[in-house]
Amino acid sequence: MTEDQTPAPIETDDVVAERAPEPAPGGSHQVGRALTARGLTLRSIRGTVFGPVDVDLPPGVPGAVLGTQGSGRSALLLALVGRLQGVGGELTLGDMDGIRHPHRLRRATTVARITDYVELEPLLTIRECIDEHCLAEGISRRTGRKRFARLEAAVGFHPDHGDQVSSLPVEDRTILTCMLACLRPADVIVYDDIDSSLTRPQLEHVYRVLETLGRLGHRFVVSALTSAPVPRGAVVVELPTPGHDDLPAALPTRPSLED
Template sequence: MDDTPRPIVLARALRLTAGRTTVFAGLDVDLPVSGYGAVVGPSGAGKSTLLLSLTGRMRGVTGTLLVSGLDAVRHPGPVRQVTSVARVADLIGPEPTLTVAECITERSLLDAGAPRQRHAAFASAAELMGLDVDPDALYGDLPPVDQTRAAVALACVRPADLVVLDDLDHDATLDEQAALWRGIAALAASGTSVIAATTERAAVPAGATIIDLS
């Protein structure tokens, strides 16, 4: 009997080009269910683009990419339904001028979910991430590390097999990054796999699957 964990993400020879520029190529990824990974590389290495690619939100990807058993290259639509983006660069993320409660409502409307269930899902993910925040606080007024925690929790208001997060290390000390990774590990252990991008390899824990774009 094969006891090898089933992958939530399986990529082989993944490649993306934009015009004459190769964003990434020859990329292999194996992330087990209830696992968590780190996309590591300097600014401009293609980390944000890779996160969007892994969730079926980037055109032009070639190679093999299975997410939750779904073909993200040929049929990205179903993959978008089982994945969630917490934050990616300046493209996707909570609105700074909204309160945390309003962010939950906005995310619930975007995901066509029942507000009561979504608030419970947010609270559960927030607890795992170590977030304790006043719902009436403006998202933009939260400390950067709590903005990151809240962004991840907001991405969980709709059940997702995989959540992706960009810039985990944004304005975060090494100790704060370590705390964020502990929260991500706890979230993954609860059944929601997570892939986060960072430039700070030193803070990535041993349990993470490394996706190296350096």
């Protein structure tokens, strides 16, 4: 991948006009804007990373990017939320041009997980993870903890906040990661390799959690292997298996949580 295709920093400022309104406590409504891509493509000196890809995500509708290992799923998720440079084609969120104004797109979206790039710190406690996310997103700890408590009540997930992330079963770590990504209102939240290390019943449980979070206004776009189930009602984008002359390049640098 060339230098101008490196992931852009994940922005941390919190008060911006482009972000979706926060759902009322315990409320249930669709918020956000349509996410549309036409001919979205990323190429490197090694070949095509992904694309051309067309996406039509109506407001509030979840998405799923499916493909084999090396098909460009992680890169596509980063591109959809404005965190990958060098992307061609058209990308809009509502009336916002995400190609011309990637900073605005980043402010309106959130990354929950990108494999090997954006992950929870395993040695932190859950309480420390909540506080760290609040700091990164410019949210007061008081506000962030209240929002997390509301999410716990809605999802029915009540972990011990003193437990380390590394002590949690993978299903609980997945749910925790999703909930932390919901502390800041956003039009789109991306979660890479959501099926990783999960059994089918565990993945289906995670999808039920995402459905609950979706009713609160938190819309996820996930990636998974082609053989994995997808969230109910999701718009599916399936990436082709790369050929020998069309190898995707690995992301060269870790996206930053700071400006």
